[in-house]
Amino acid sequence: MANPQIILASDVTTNRPHSNVAEVEQKLGTLELVWGISAVRKTVLIIVLALIWQAYAVYLDNPLLFPTLSDTLITMYDRFADGVLPARIWTTLQVLITGYVAGTALAALLTILAINTRIGTDFLETMTAMFNPLPAISLLPLALIWFGLGASSLVFVLIHSVLWAVALNTHAGFLGVSRTLRMVGGNYGLTGLSYVLRILVPAAFPSILTGLKIGWAFAWRTLIAAELVFGVSSGQGGLGWFIFENRNLLDIPAVFAGLLTVIIIGLVVENLVFQTIERHTIQKWGMKE
Amino acid sequence: MLQATQRMTHGITETADAHGQGASRSLLTVDKVTLRYKTPNLLVTATEDVSFSVEQSDRFVLLGPSGCGKSTLLKAVGGYMTPVSGSIHINGRPVKKPGADRMMVFQEFDQLLPWKTVLENVMFPLLVARKLPRAEAEERARDYIDKVKLTRAADSYPHTLSGGMKQRVAIARGMAMQPDILLMDEPFAALDALTRRQMQDELLQLWDDTKFTVIFVTHSIAEAIKISNRILLLSPHPGRVKAEVIDVDQARTDDGSAAALERDIHNLLFSEPGHRE
Structure with a gap:
């Protein structure tokens, strides 16, 4: 019987190795490359929309109802220059950061309790089930009675808007950590808080980040809405108050400028801050779904 | 089954003598361990009355078909499970919880x-x-x-x-x-066949280097023979010790003794009707 043989492919040694590369890989055209960048496409879209806005407002010629884009931008520049808008932004951000940090800290406390004790789990689940469906802004009237017209009422409402979203996502993230990773943590002799901080938190970081993002979105919207209802705290209002005040003065370009500022800050935080965090953590770790 | 045992060329001995001696000197002793775990509606007995001991620099393999409790047994040695009865001692200390003196290597890539x-x-x-x-x-x-x-x-x-x-x-x-012992829970089971062989070779090279002690769980008879110097054969439902194979490292691939041993172990594991997979 014949023995097994290995027959080499006939062209392995003879052919020209690189002669066909051009056919396998071809460069795309410059235009096609540029159009492939989503930021470019979105910028083009925004420019088109801005032009439509400008054209329609000029055609309408009614600055009380719909100011032109150029008026809005000029007003925005003026208000920045005279220091009104920066002061308003600063007031809003101060309250926001206080509430956000306090809410997140409370959420951390609750989830750590929940992951370590069964009664803690029950407490967290019951509280999130009860309060998560309740829009934070609906607590504002009550907060005004309890804490008066001031930053503390806003902070209270903000905590409520951040706490449950962050706690819910963090807890779900902890529960979703794979059994293998938990066993690895146990293998290293980690227990209690160091186990939570060194294994659970990083392992559940995608969920935690989602919770922080949702919490931020809730907080930002809630705060602007709350300031619209009442905005003066210690003599100085925030961005929501800026919008409300200028509407009363019928300074509609300033209203638009305020809205634009709200959008821009929201965009910066959601797309710059959180995306940067994401890129340096879960994307780098290959944990992004 | 007894006949089968006596025909073994590489000394599959009856389990009683295999660890009757030297229990106090052993690195790890597992003594009459019964393990049970709960599923939502069942209480499963994973292993019953399992005893064995591991010496310094052993490459000890737990081998058996699925359902013989070999992974559960390893988890108990790792300290993740407490035996219902029996005891596990490492260097004379009872195993109570997971610890870095018994490092685990898992099958899953997400470890x-x-x-x-x-x-x-x-x-x-x-x-x-x-x-x-x-x-x-x-x-x-x-x-x-x-x-x-x-x-x-x-x-x-x-x-x-x-x-x-x-x-x-x-x-x-x-x-x-x-660590005192490296615990490996089917570490190569999720790898493709070529990588798997390479990893087995590399593991043996590492062992030649440092002579570490390892317990290795597998359901592949060939892998067990290649890796180990001692094999504990477990029978399923519930897991009981069926035999112990010693001096496995004397089996050689070139003269066919490894293949013969593999056949003998296979026959022994699947000798009883109803245990075919």
């Missing part, structure tokens, strides 16, 4: 911490469990990363590695801790 690089993954237990100073931990970690031939991947994150490389990191991490 590496994805937020740490290869180097940091190997260093991490040295820092938190051994409390080594940073420089010393890094030196030792690099040493073991070299040993498993991952020098160039030391600063990569786990998600960029192949399955085989991930398992090598896990092995390096376990060995760098220089």
Whole structure:
């Protein structure tokens, strides 16, 4: 019987190795490359929309109802220059950061309790089930009675808007950590808080980040809405108050400028801050779904 | 079954004599251990009355078909389960909870911490469990990363590695801790056949280097024969010790004795009707 043989492919040694590369890989055209960048496409879209806005407002010629884009931008520049808008932004951000940090800290406390004790789990689940469906802004009237017209009422409402979203996502993230990773943590002799901080938190970081993002979105919207209802705290209002005040003065370009500022800050935080965090953590770790 | 036992060429002995002696000197003794775990509607007895002992520098394999409780047994040695009856001692101390003196290598690729690089993954237990100073931990970690031939991947994150490389990191991490015993739970089962063979060879080279003690769980008879010097054969439902094979490292592939041993073990494991997989 014949023995097994290995027959080499006939062209392995003879052919020209690189002669066909051009056919396998071809460069795309410059235009096609540029159009492939989503930021470019979105910028083009925004420019088109801005032009439509400008054209329609000029055609309408009614600055009380719909100011032109150029008026809005000029007003925005003026208000920045005279220091009104920066002061308003600063007031809003101060309250926001206080509430956000306090809410997140409370959420951390609750989830750590929940992951370590069964009664803690029950407490967290019951509280999130009860309060998560309740829009934070609906607590504002009550907060005004309890804490008066001031930053503390806003902070209270903000905590409520951040706490449950962050706690819910963090807890779900902890529960979703794979059994293998938990066993690895146990293998290293980690227990209690160091186990939570060194294994659970990083392992559940995608969920935690989602919770922080949702919490931020809730907080930002809630705060602007709350300031619209009442905005003066210690003599100085925030961005929501800026919008409300200028509407009363019928300074509609300033209203638009305020809205634009709200959008821009929201965009910066959601797309710059959180995306940067994401890129340096879960994307780098290959944990992004 | 007794006849089968006596025909064995490489000394499958009846279990009673295999660990009757030297229990006090053994590195690890598992004595009449019964393990049970609960599923939502069942109480499953995984192993019953299992005894064995592992000596220094053993490559000890737990072998059996699925359902024989070999992984559960390993988890109990790891300290993740408490026996219903019987006892497990390591160096004379009872095993109560997981600890870094018994490093585990799991089958799953996600056993590496994805937020740490290869180097940091190997260093991490040295820092938190051994409390080594940073420089010393890094030196030792690099040493073991070299040993498993991952020098160039030391600063990569786990998600960029192949399955085989991930398992090598896990092995390096376990060995760098220089544990009393390395516990390996089917570490190569999820690898493709070629990588698997390569990893088995590399594991044996590492053992030649450092003569570490390892318990290795597998359901592949060929892998067991290749890796081990002693094999504990378990029968399923519930897991009981069926036999112990000693001097497995005397079996050779070139004269066919390994193949013969593989056949004998196979016949022994599947001799009873109804236990075919």
